[in-house]
């Protein structure tokens with residue numbers, strides 16, 4: 001048939017095909033499909049860490065890598081690292097007032113280690129959630145670790161409390177340690 005399809009059909013076709021169009025076409029605005037799966041990931045993440053954000057934009061920012069957007073979690077990660085170290089040091093001294101400086105420093109170093117933080121981030125599902133540029137691996141340790149630190153920092157800002165961030169740090173730490181112990185059996 002030579003009759004061209006009615007415009008409404010063309011529009012429908014475009015709508016259905018839009019997720020498969022090249023990136024240049026999608027660059028005009030965020031694709032609704034991928035943004036709703038990002039939101040679903042953020043909802044799961046809040047359930048897993050046992051913390052519901054008052055300002056979900058903070059969580060979105062924490063789960064955005066610098067390769068993806070100028071609005072990313074790097075500044076939050078600075079706070080998250082400090083909060084994690086403070087929680088670890090406080091935990092060591094609360095358990096033993098006489099803990100030596102070397103024991104306490106070791107706790108701080110462990111809390112800051114990329115390996116531990118990437119393991120906790122992977123366990124909580126960050127690689128499937130964090131937004132990265134297409135050439136960046138969402139499961140690379142520095143990416144996962146940065147996002148996990150940003151998550152802890154985002155909780156601190158959202159709750160206006162490093163205690164709340166420390167709680168989430170401990171929960172993640174315990175979850176990841178439990179899963180490592182199960183895996184070792």
Ligand SMILES: *[C@@H]1O[C@H](CO)[C@@H](O)[C@H](O)[C@H]1NC(C)=O
Pocket residue numbers: 160
């Ligand atoms: C954050 O907490 C501090 C110290 O408790 C308080 O002085 C400040 O008003 C709080 N800020 C907000 C925005 O709630």
